[in-house]
Amino acid sequence: MSQATLRVQKISAHSGAIPGEGTQRQFTVAKLIDTTTCIGCKACEVACVEWNDMPFSPTEFNNTYQTMPETRWDYWNLILFNEHETEDGSLMWLMRKNQCMHCAEPGCLEACPSDGAIIQYTNGIVDFQQDKCIGCGYCITGCPFNIPKFNKKTKRVYKCTLCTDRVSQGLEPACIKACPTGCLHFGSKDDMRVLAETRADQLRSHYDFPNAGVYDPPGVGGTGVIYVLHDIRQPEIYGGLPKDPRVPLSVKLWKGPLKWLGNIAMVGGVIGLFFHYLRYGPKEREVELKEPHTGEEP
């Protein structure tokens, strides 16, 4: 789903320089989701399936509004419904539109071993290139939000593209277009931050949400999807939104120190054995010198 008008600033498993890094005057885009005004109508879900021409995905009925437990390879945008009991015993019905967060430091991209299968455009959108995906599933492990999903038939992984095809043409993503309450906004990350902070401030000062705040987790360098939450202290109540998401430490260790140590050890090992041979040679040579073969048993 590469877009000609967008240039690339990060490439998975790439040796050498990145072609688009710093070559384009481009601002980082972001999607703002105000959970306090979401009514759970699922218009964004439908718009996503429509725009991306995805096959219909069977729903699961479990006596709630939840149509399926989590996003799927062919269902990138899912509202999570959560009935939350507050401290005073009253009910809050929390709805959160869940999709790829488009992290500034994407764990999927970091974990991916296939050159160019995951890229990040200069506008911050993280996009999977299925033609280069080898289906190993490492991105699934790298993602702290449980977003990339495997298609068993194509053996590739899929997720929200932030409507790269629309955004590259100056349009807003399909989900934003469909939202009837105005809880979804799209624009530059800076503008969205200001808008989100303004809304959070409004919630704190004019409504009964003293802990309202903006979810833009720094552990992954900030995200291309930011939330306004009623209670920023406990994002977990919104269907398990992680409090401090990070690229897993083991992925960082593996792609960082382990890779260097391993490469040095492997190359060093081969060089060491080569020089051992130069210095000492094969063992047999000595046998021949000391015990020349006579044809008899020794």
Added chain:
Amino acid sequence: MSDSGQILAPGRVLRYPFNERANHWIASFSYIYLLLTGLAFWSPWLSWIAVVLGGGQISSILHPWVGLFFVYAVMRMYGYWAPQMRNTEVDKQWWNALGHYVRNEDDQMPPAGRYNAGQKALFWSFFYATILLLATGVVLWLPERIPWNLRWLRYLSVFLHPVAALFTIANFLIHIYMSVFAERGALGSVIRGDVSLEFAKRYHPGWYREIREKAAGPRK
């Protein structure tokens, strides 16, 4: 089926019967495939290996299946060789004399049996690393089968799989160096099965003594 240690005329002795040889090469070829495809996933500098071997997708699909073949062969090795791989008193002396071994002063080494202490270490290193590779490999094979609250298993596996693989690579390099370059006759022994009695006497004096005793037995 002939047994290891049987003397074959002239001056040759059987070191690896057919079953052990065949199994060794199942392990070898599957390991080399796993090593090459694994290296292709390890570093973008080596991605071309996967291209040569049919592409990244095919490599990623076959890698776990070939891994099962490797595990099968290693388990059979365990069946064949584990009893002979136990640590003995001679092995301690062997490690103490490692410097002589490295300098090819084999006449100053304590008398190793069918396997010397280094070979035993190689065997156990591969055996335990294979178990770790299997456990972590299964997790990496089926990441979506691991429930979200057990995701630490994936985090652990994604790190330990290459660690175990690197550990086997260190052993593998030494194994190849010893058998192909340093100890002439070793590679032939795992292809044709036999070594010269000189080879047995020089590198495995303990084993040579056994062979002699065995050969002397029926002549009575």
